[in-house]
Amino acid sequence: MLFSYQMFGWMLGLLILCWAVFRTKLFAFMDNPGSRRIERLDGLRFILAFSVAMHHYVYSYYYLHGQPWTPAVFVHNLLNLRLGAFAVTLFFMLSGYLFAYSGPVSWIQFYQKRLLRIAPVFCLSSACCILLALYFQRHTLITRDMLLNLYYWFDAGITGIKPGLFGMQDARLINAGVYWTLYWEWAFYFSLPLICILRPKTGLLPLAIIVIFIAVYLIAPFNQQKAYFIACFAIGALARILSETVQISKKFCDIGIVLLLVLIFCITNGNYNINFLPLFAMLFGLIALGGDIFGLLRLKAFIRLGDASYSIYLLHGIGWFCMNKIIQINEIHLEKTGYTLLATVVFITLMLICTLSYLFIEQPFMKLSLQKRYT
Numbered sequence: 001m002l003f004s005y006q007m008f009g010w011m012l013g014l015l016i017l018c019w020a021v022f023r024t025k026l027f028a029f030m031d032n033p034g035s036r037r038i039e040r041l042d043g044l045r046f047i048l049a050f051s052v053a054m055h056h057y058v059y060s061y062y063y064l065h066g067q068p069w070t071p072a073v074f075v076h077n078l079l080n081l082r083l084g085a086f087a088v089t090l091f092f093m094l095s096g097y098l099f100a101y102s103g104p105v106s107w108i109q110f111y112q113k114r115l116l117r118i119a120p121v122f123c124l125s126s127a128c129c130i131l132l133a134l135y136f137q138r139h140t141l142i143t144r145d146m147l148l149n150l151y152y153w154f155d156a157g158i159t160g161i162k163p164g165l166f167g168m169q170d171a172r173l174i175n176a177g178v179y180w181t182l183y184w185e186w187a188f189y190f191s192l193p194l195i196c197i198l199r200p201k202t203g204l205l206p207l208a209i210i211v212i213f214i215a216v217y218l219i220a221p222f223n224q225q226k227a228y229f230i231a232c233f234a235i236g237a238l239a240r241i242l243s244e245t246v247q248i249s250k251k252f253c254d255i256g257i258v259l260l261l262v263l264i265f266c267i268t269n270g271n272y273n274i275n276f277l278p279l280f281a282m283l284f285g286l287i288a289l290g291g292d293i294f295g296l297l298r299l300k301a302f303i304r305l306g307d308a309s310y311s312i313y314l315l316h317g318i319g320w321f322c323m324n325k326i327i328q329i330n331e332i333h334l335e336k337t338g339y340t341l342l343a344t345v346v347f348i349t350l351m352l353i354c355t356l357s358y359l360f361i362e363q364p365f366m367k368l369s370l371q372k373r374y375t
Helices: 004-022 025-030 039-063 078-098 107-136 146-153 171-175 180-202 204-219 224-245 250-267 274-288 300-307 309-329 336-373
Strands: none
Touching (some): 004 025, 004 078, 004 336, 025 336, 039 274, 039 309, 039 336, 078 224, 078 250, 107 336, 171 309, 180 204, 204 274, 224 274, 300 309, 309 336
């Protein structure tokens, strides 16, 4: 396992390799020329999914080398520790930004569309976890409460519960336990009807400020993490308002983003600490105002991989788990260089698989949701 600046250099190299591979015409099928989506936000999605994958890369390595799945394993990789909270924070803000003005004609169609967007790859990820757990537990198979456990594994993330499988109590870690964030995404979606009732009476700006006030001053004293996540969605809505009412030069935004990134990765501790939310709010606000980190977020390769970011998010953990499990079972001894080269090949392979997942699973179901919308 690489430490400190070596890990940073490797991650930077991975990003360059992704840019070199996925900018080619071979991946032109990922382009959406008629789309009205904001390209820099697609690029941001990839950077965030990449950050989560690098965060879990360290977790998976130490977990399958006998260490507990706890932040203590990041003692030599503090950058990777901070990447997890960084990515989740901006993902939640991005959701708040995108759905700030949601007010569908039919809520049934809205939730159908959300289900068709979330469930297919979720089920693919769950099926992989179940099959892997079944294989590794084949000699000591426990089938008690099997149907109940399987129900939770195919709930599209609504309950946030992922029990053990076939006697494998930590089966949720096969895909790095990423499902928990979907629980919060669903909570946000289920709050939207109430938001739509209140928004015309108060306006979006006062409503978002009220939500942040409640989260920070009323909820945080009892549960800081819940308050943090609630505030993230509201900050995303504020950024949406900001992007429509304030104009700042792109150069100023880019410089501000770089400075904030340096500050965030220097002083934050990898926890969901509500005291650091102003830094993340300013960072996301500058991206919403047009900042793209001097063109980084608009690179064609990153925009393409941004479309596959949901597949990357749900499938990367399985790749790391399989890689480390094969090394563990076969008692393969790899030096740092050998292990890093193997991880590089596995990661690029994962990106290829995720682009195919987007093409053959995500995209068809998104088109199906649009058909349902207009029928």
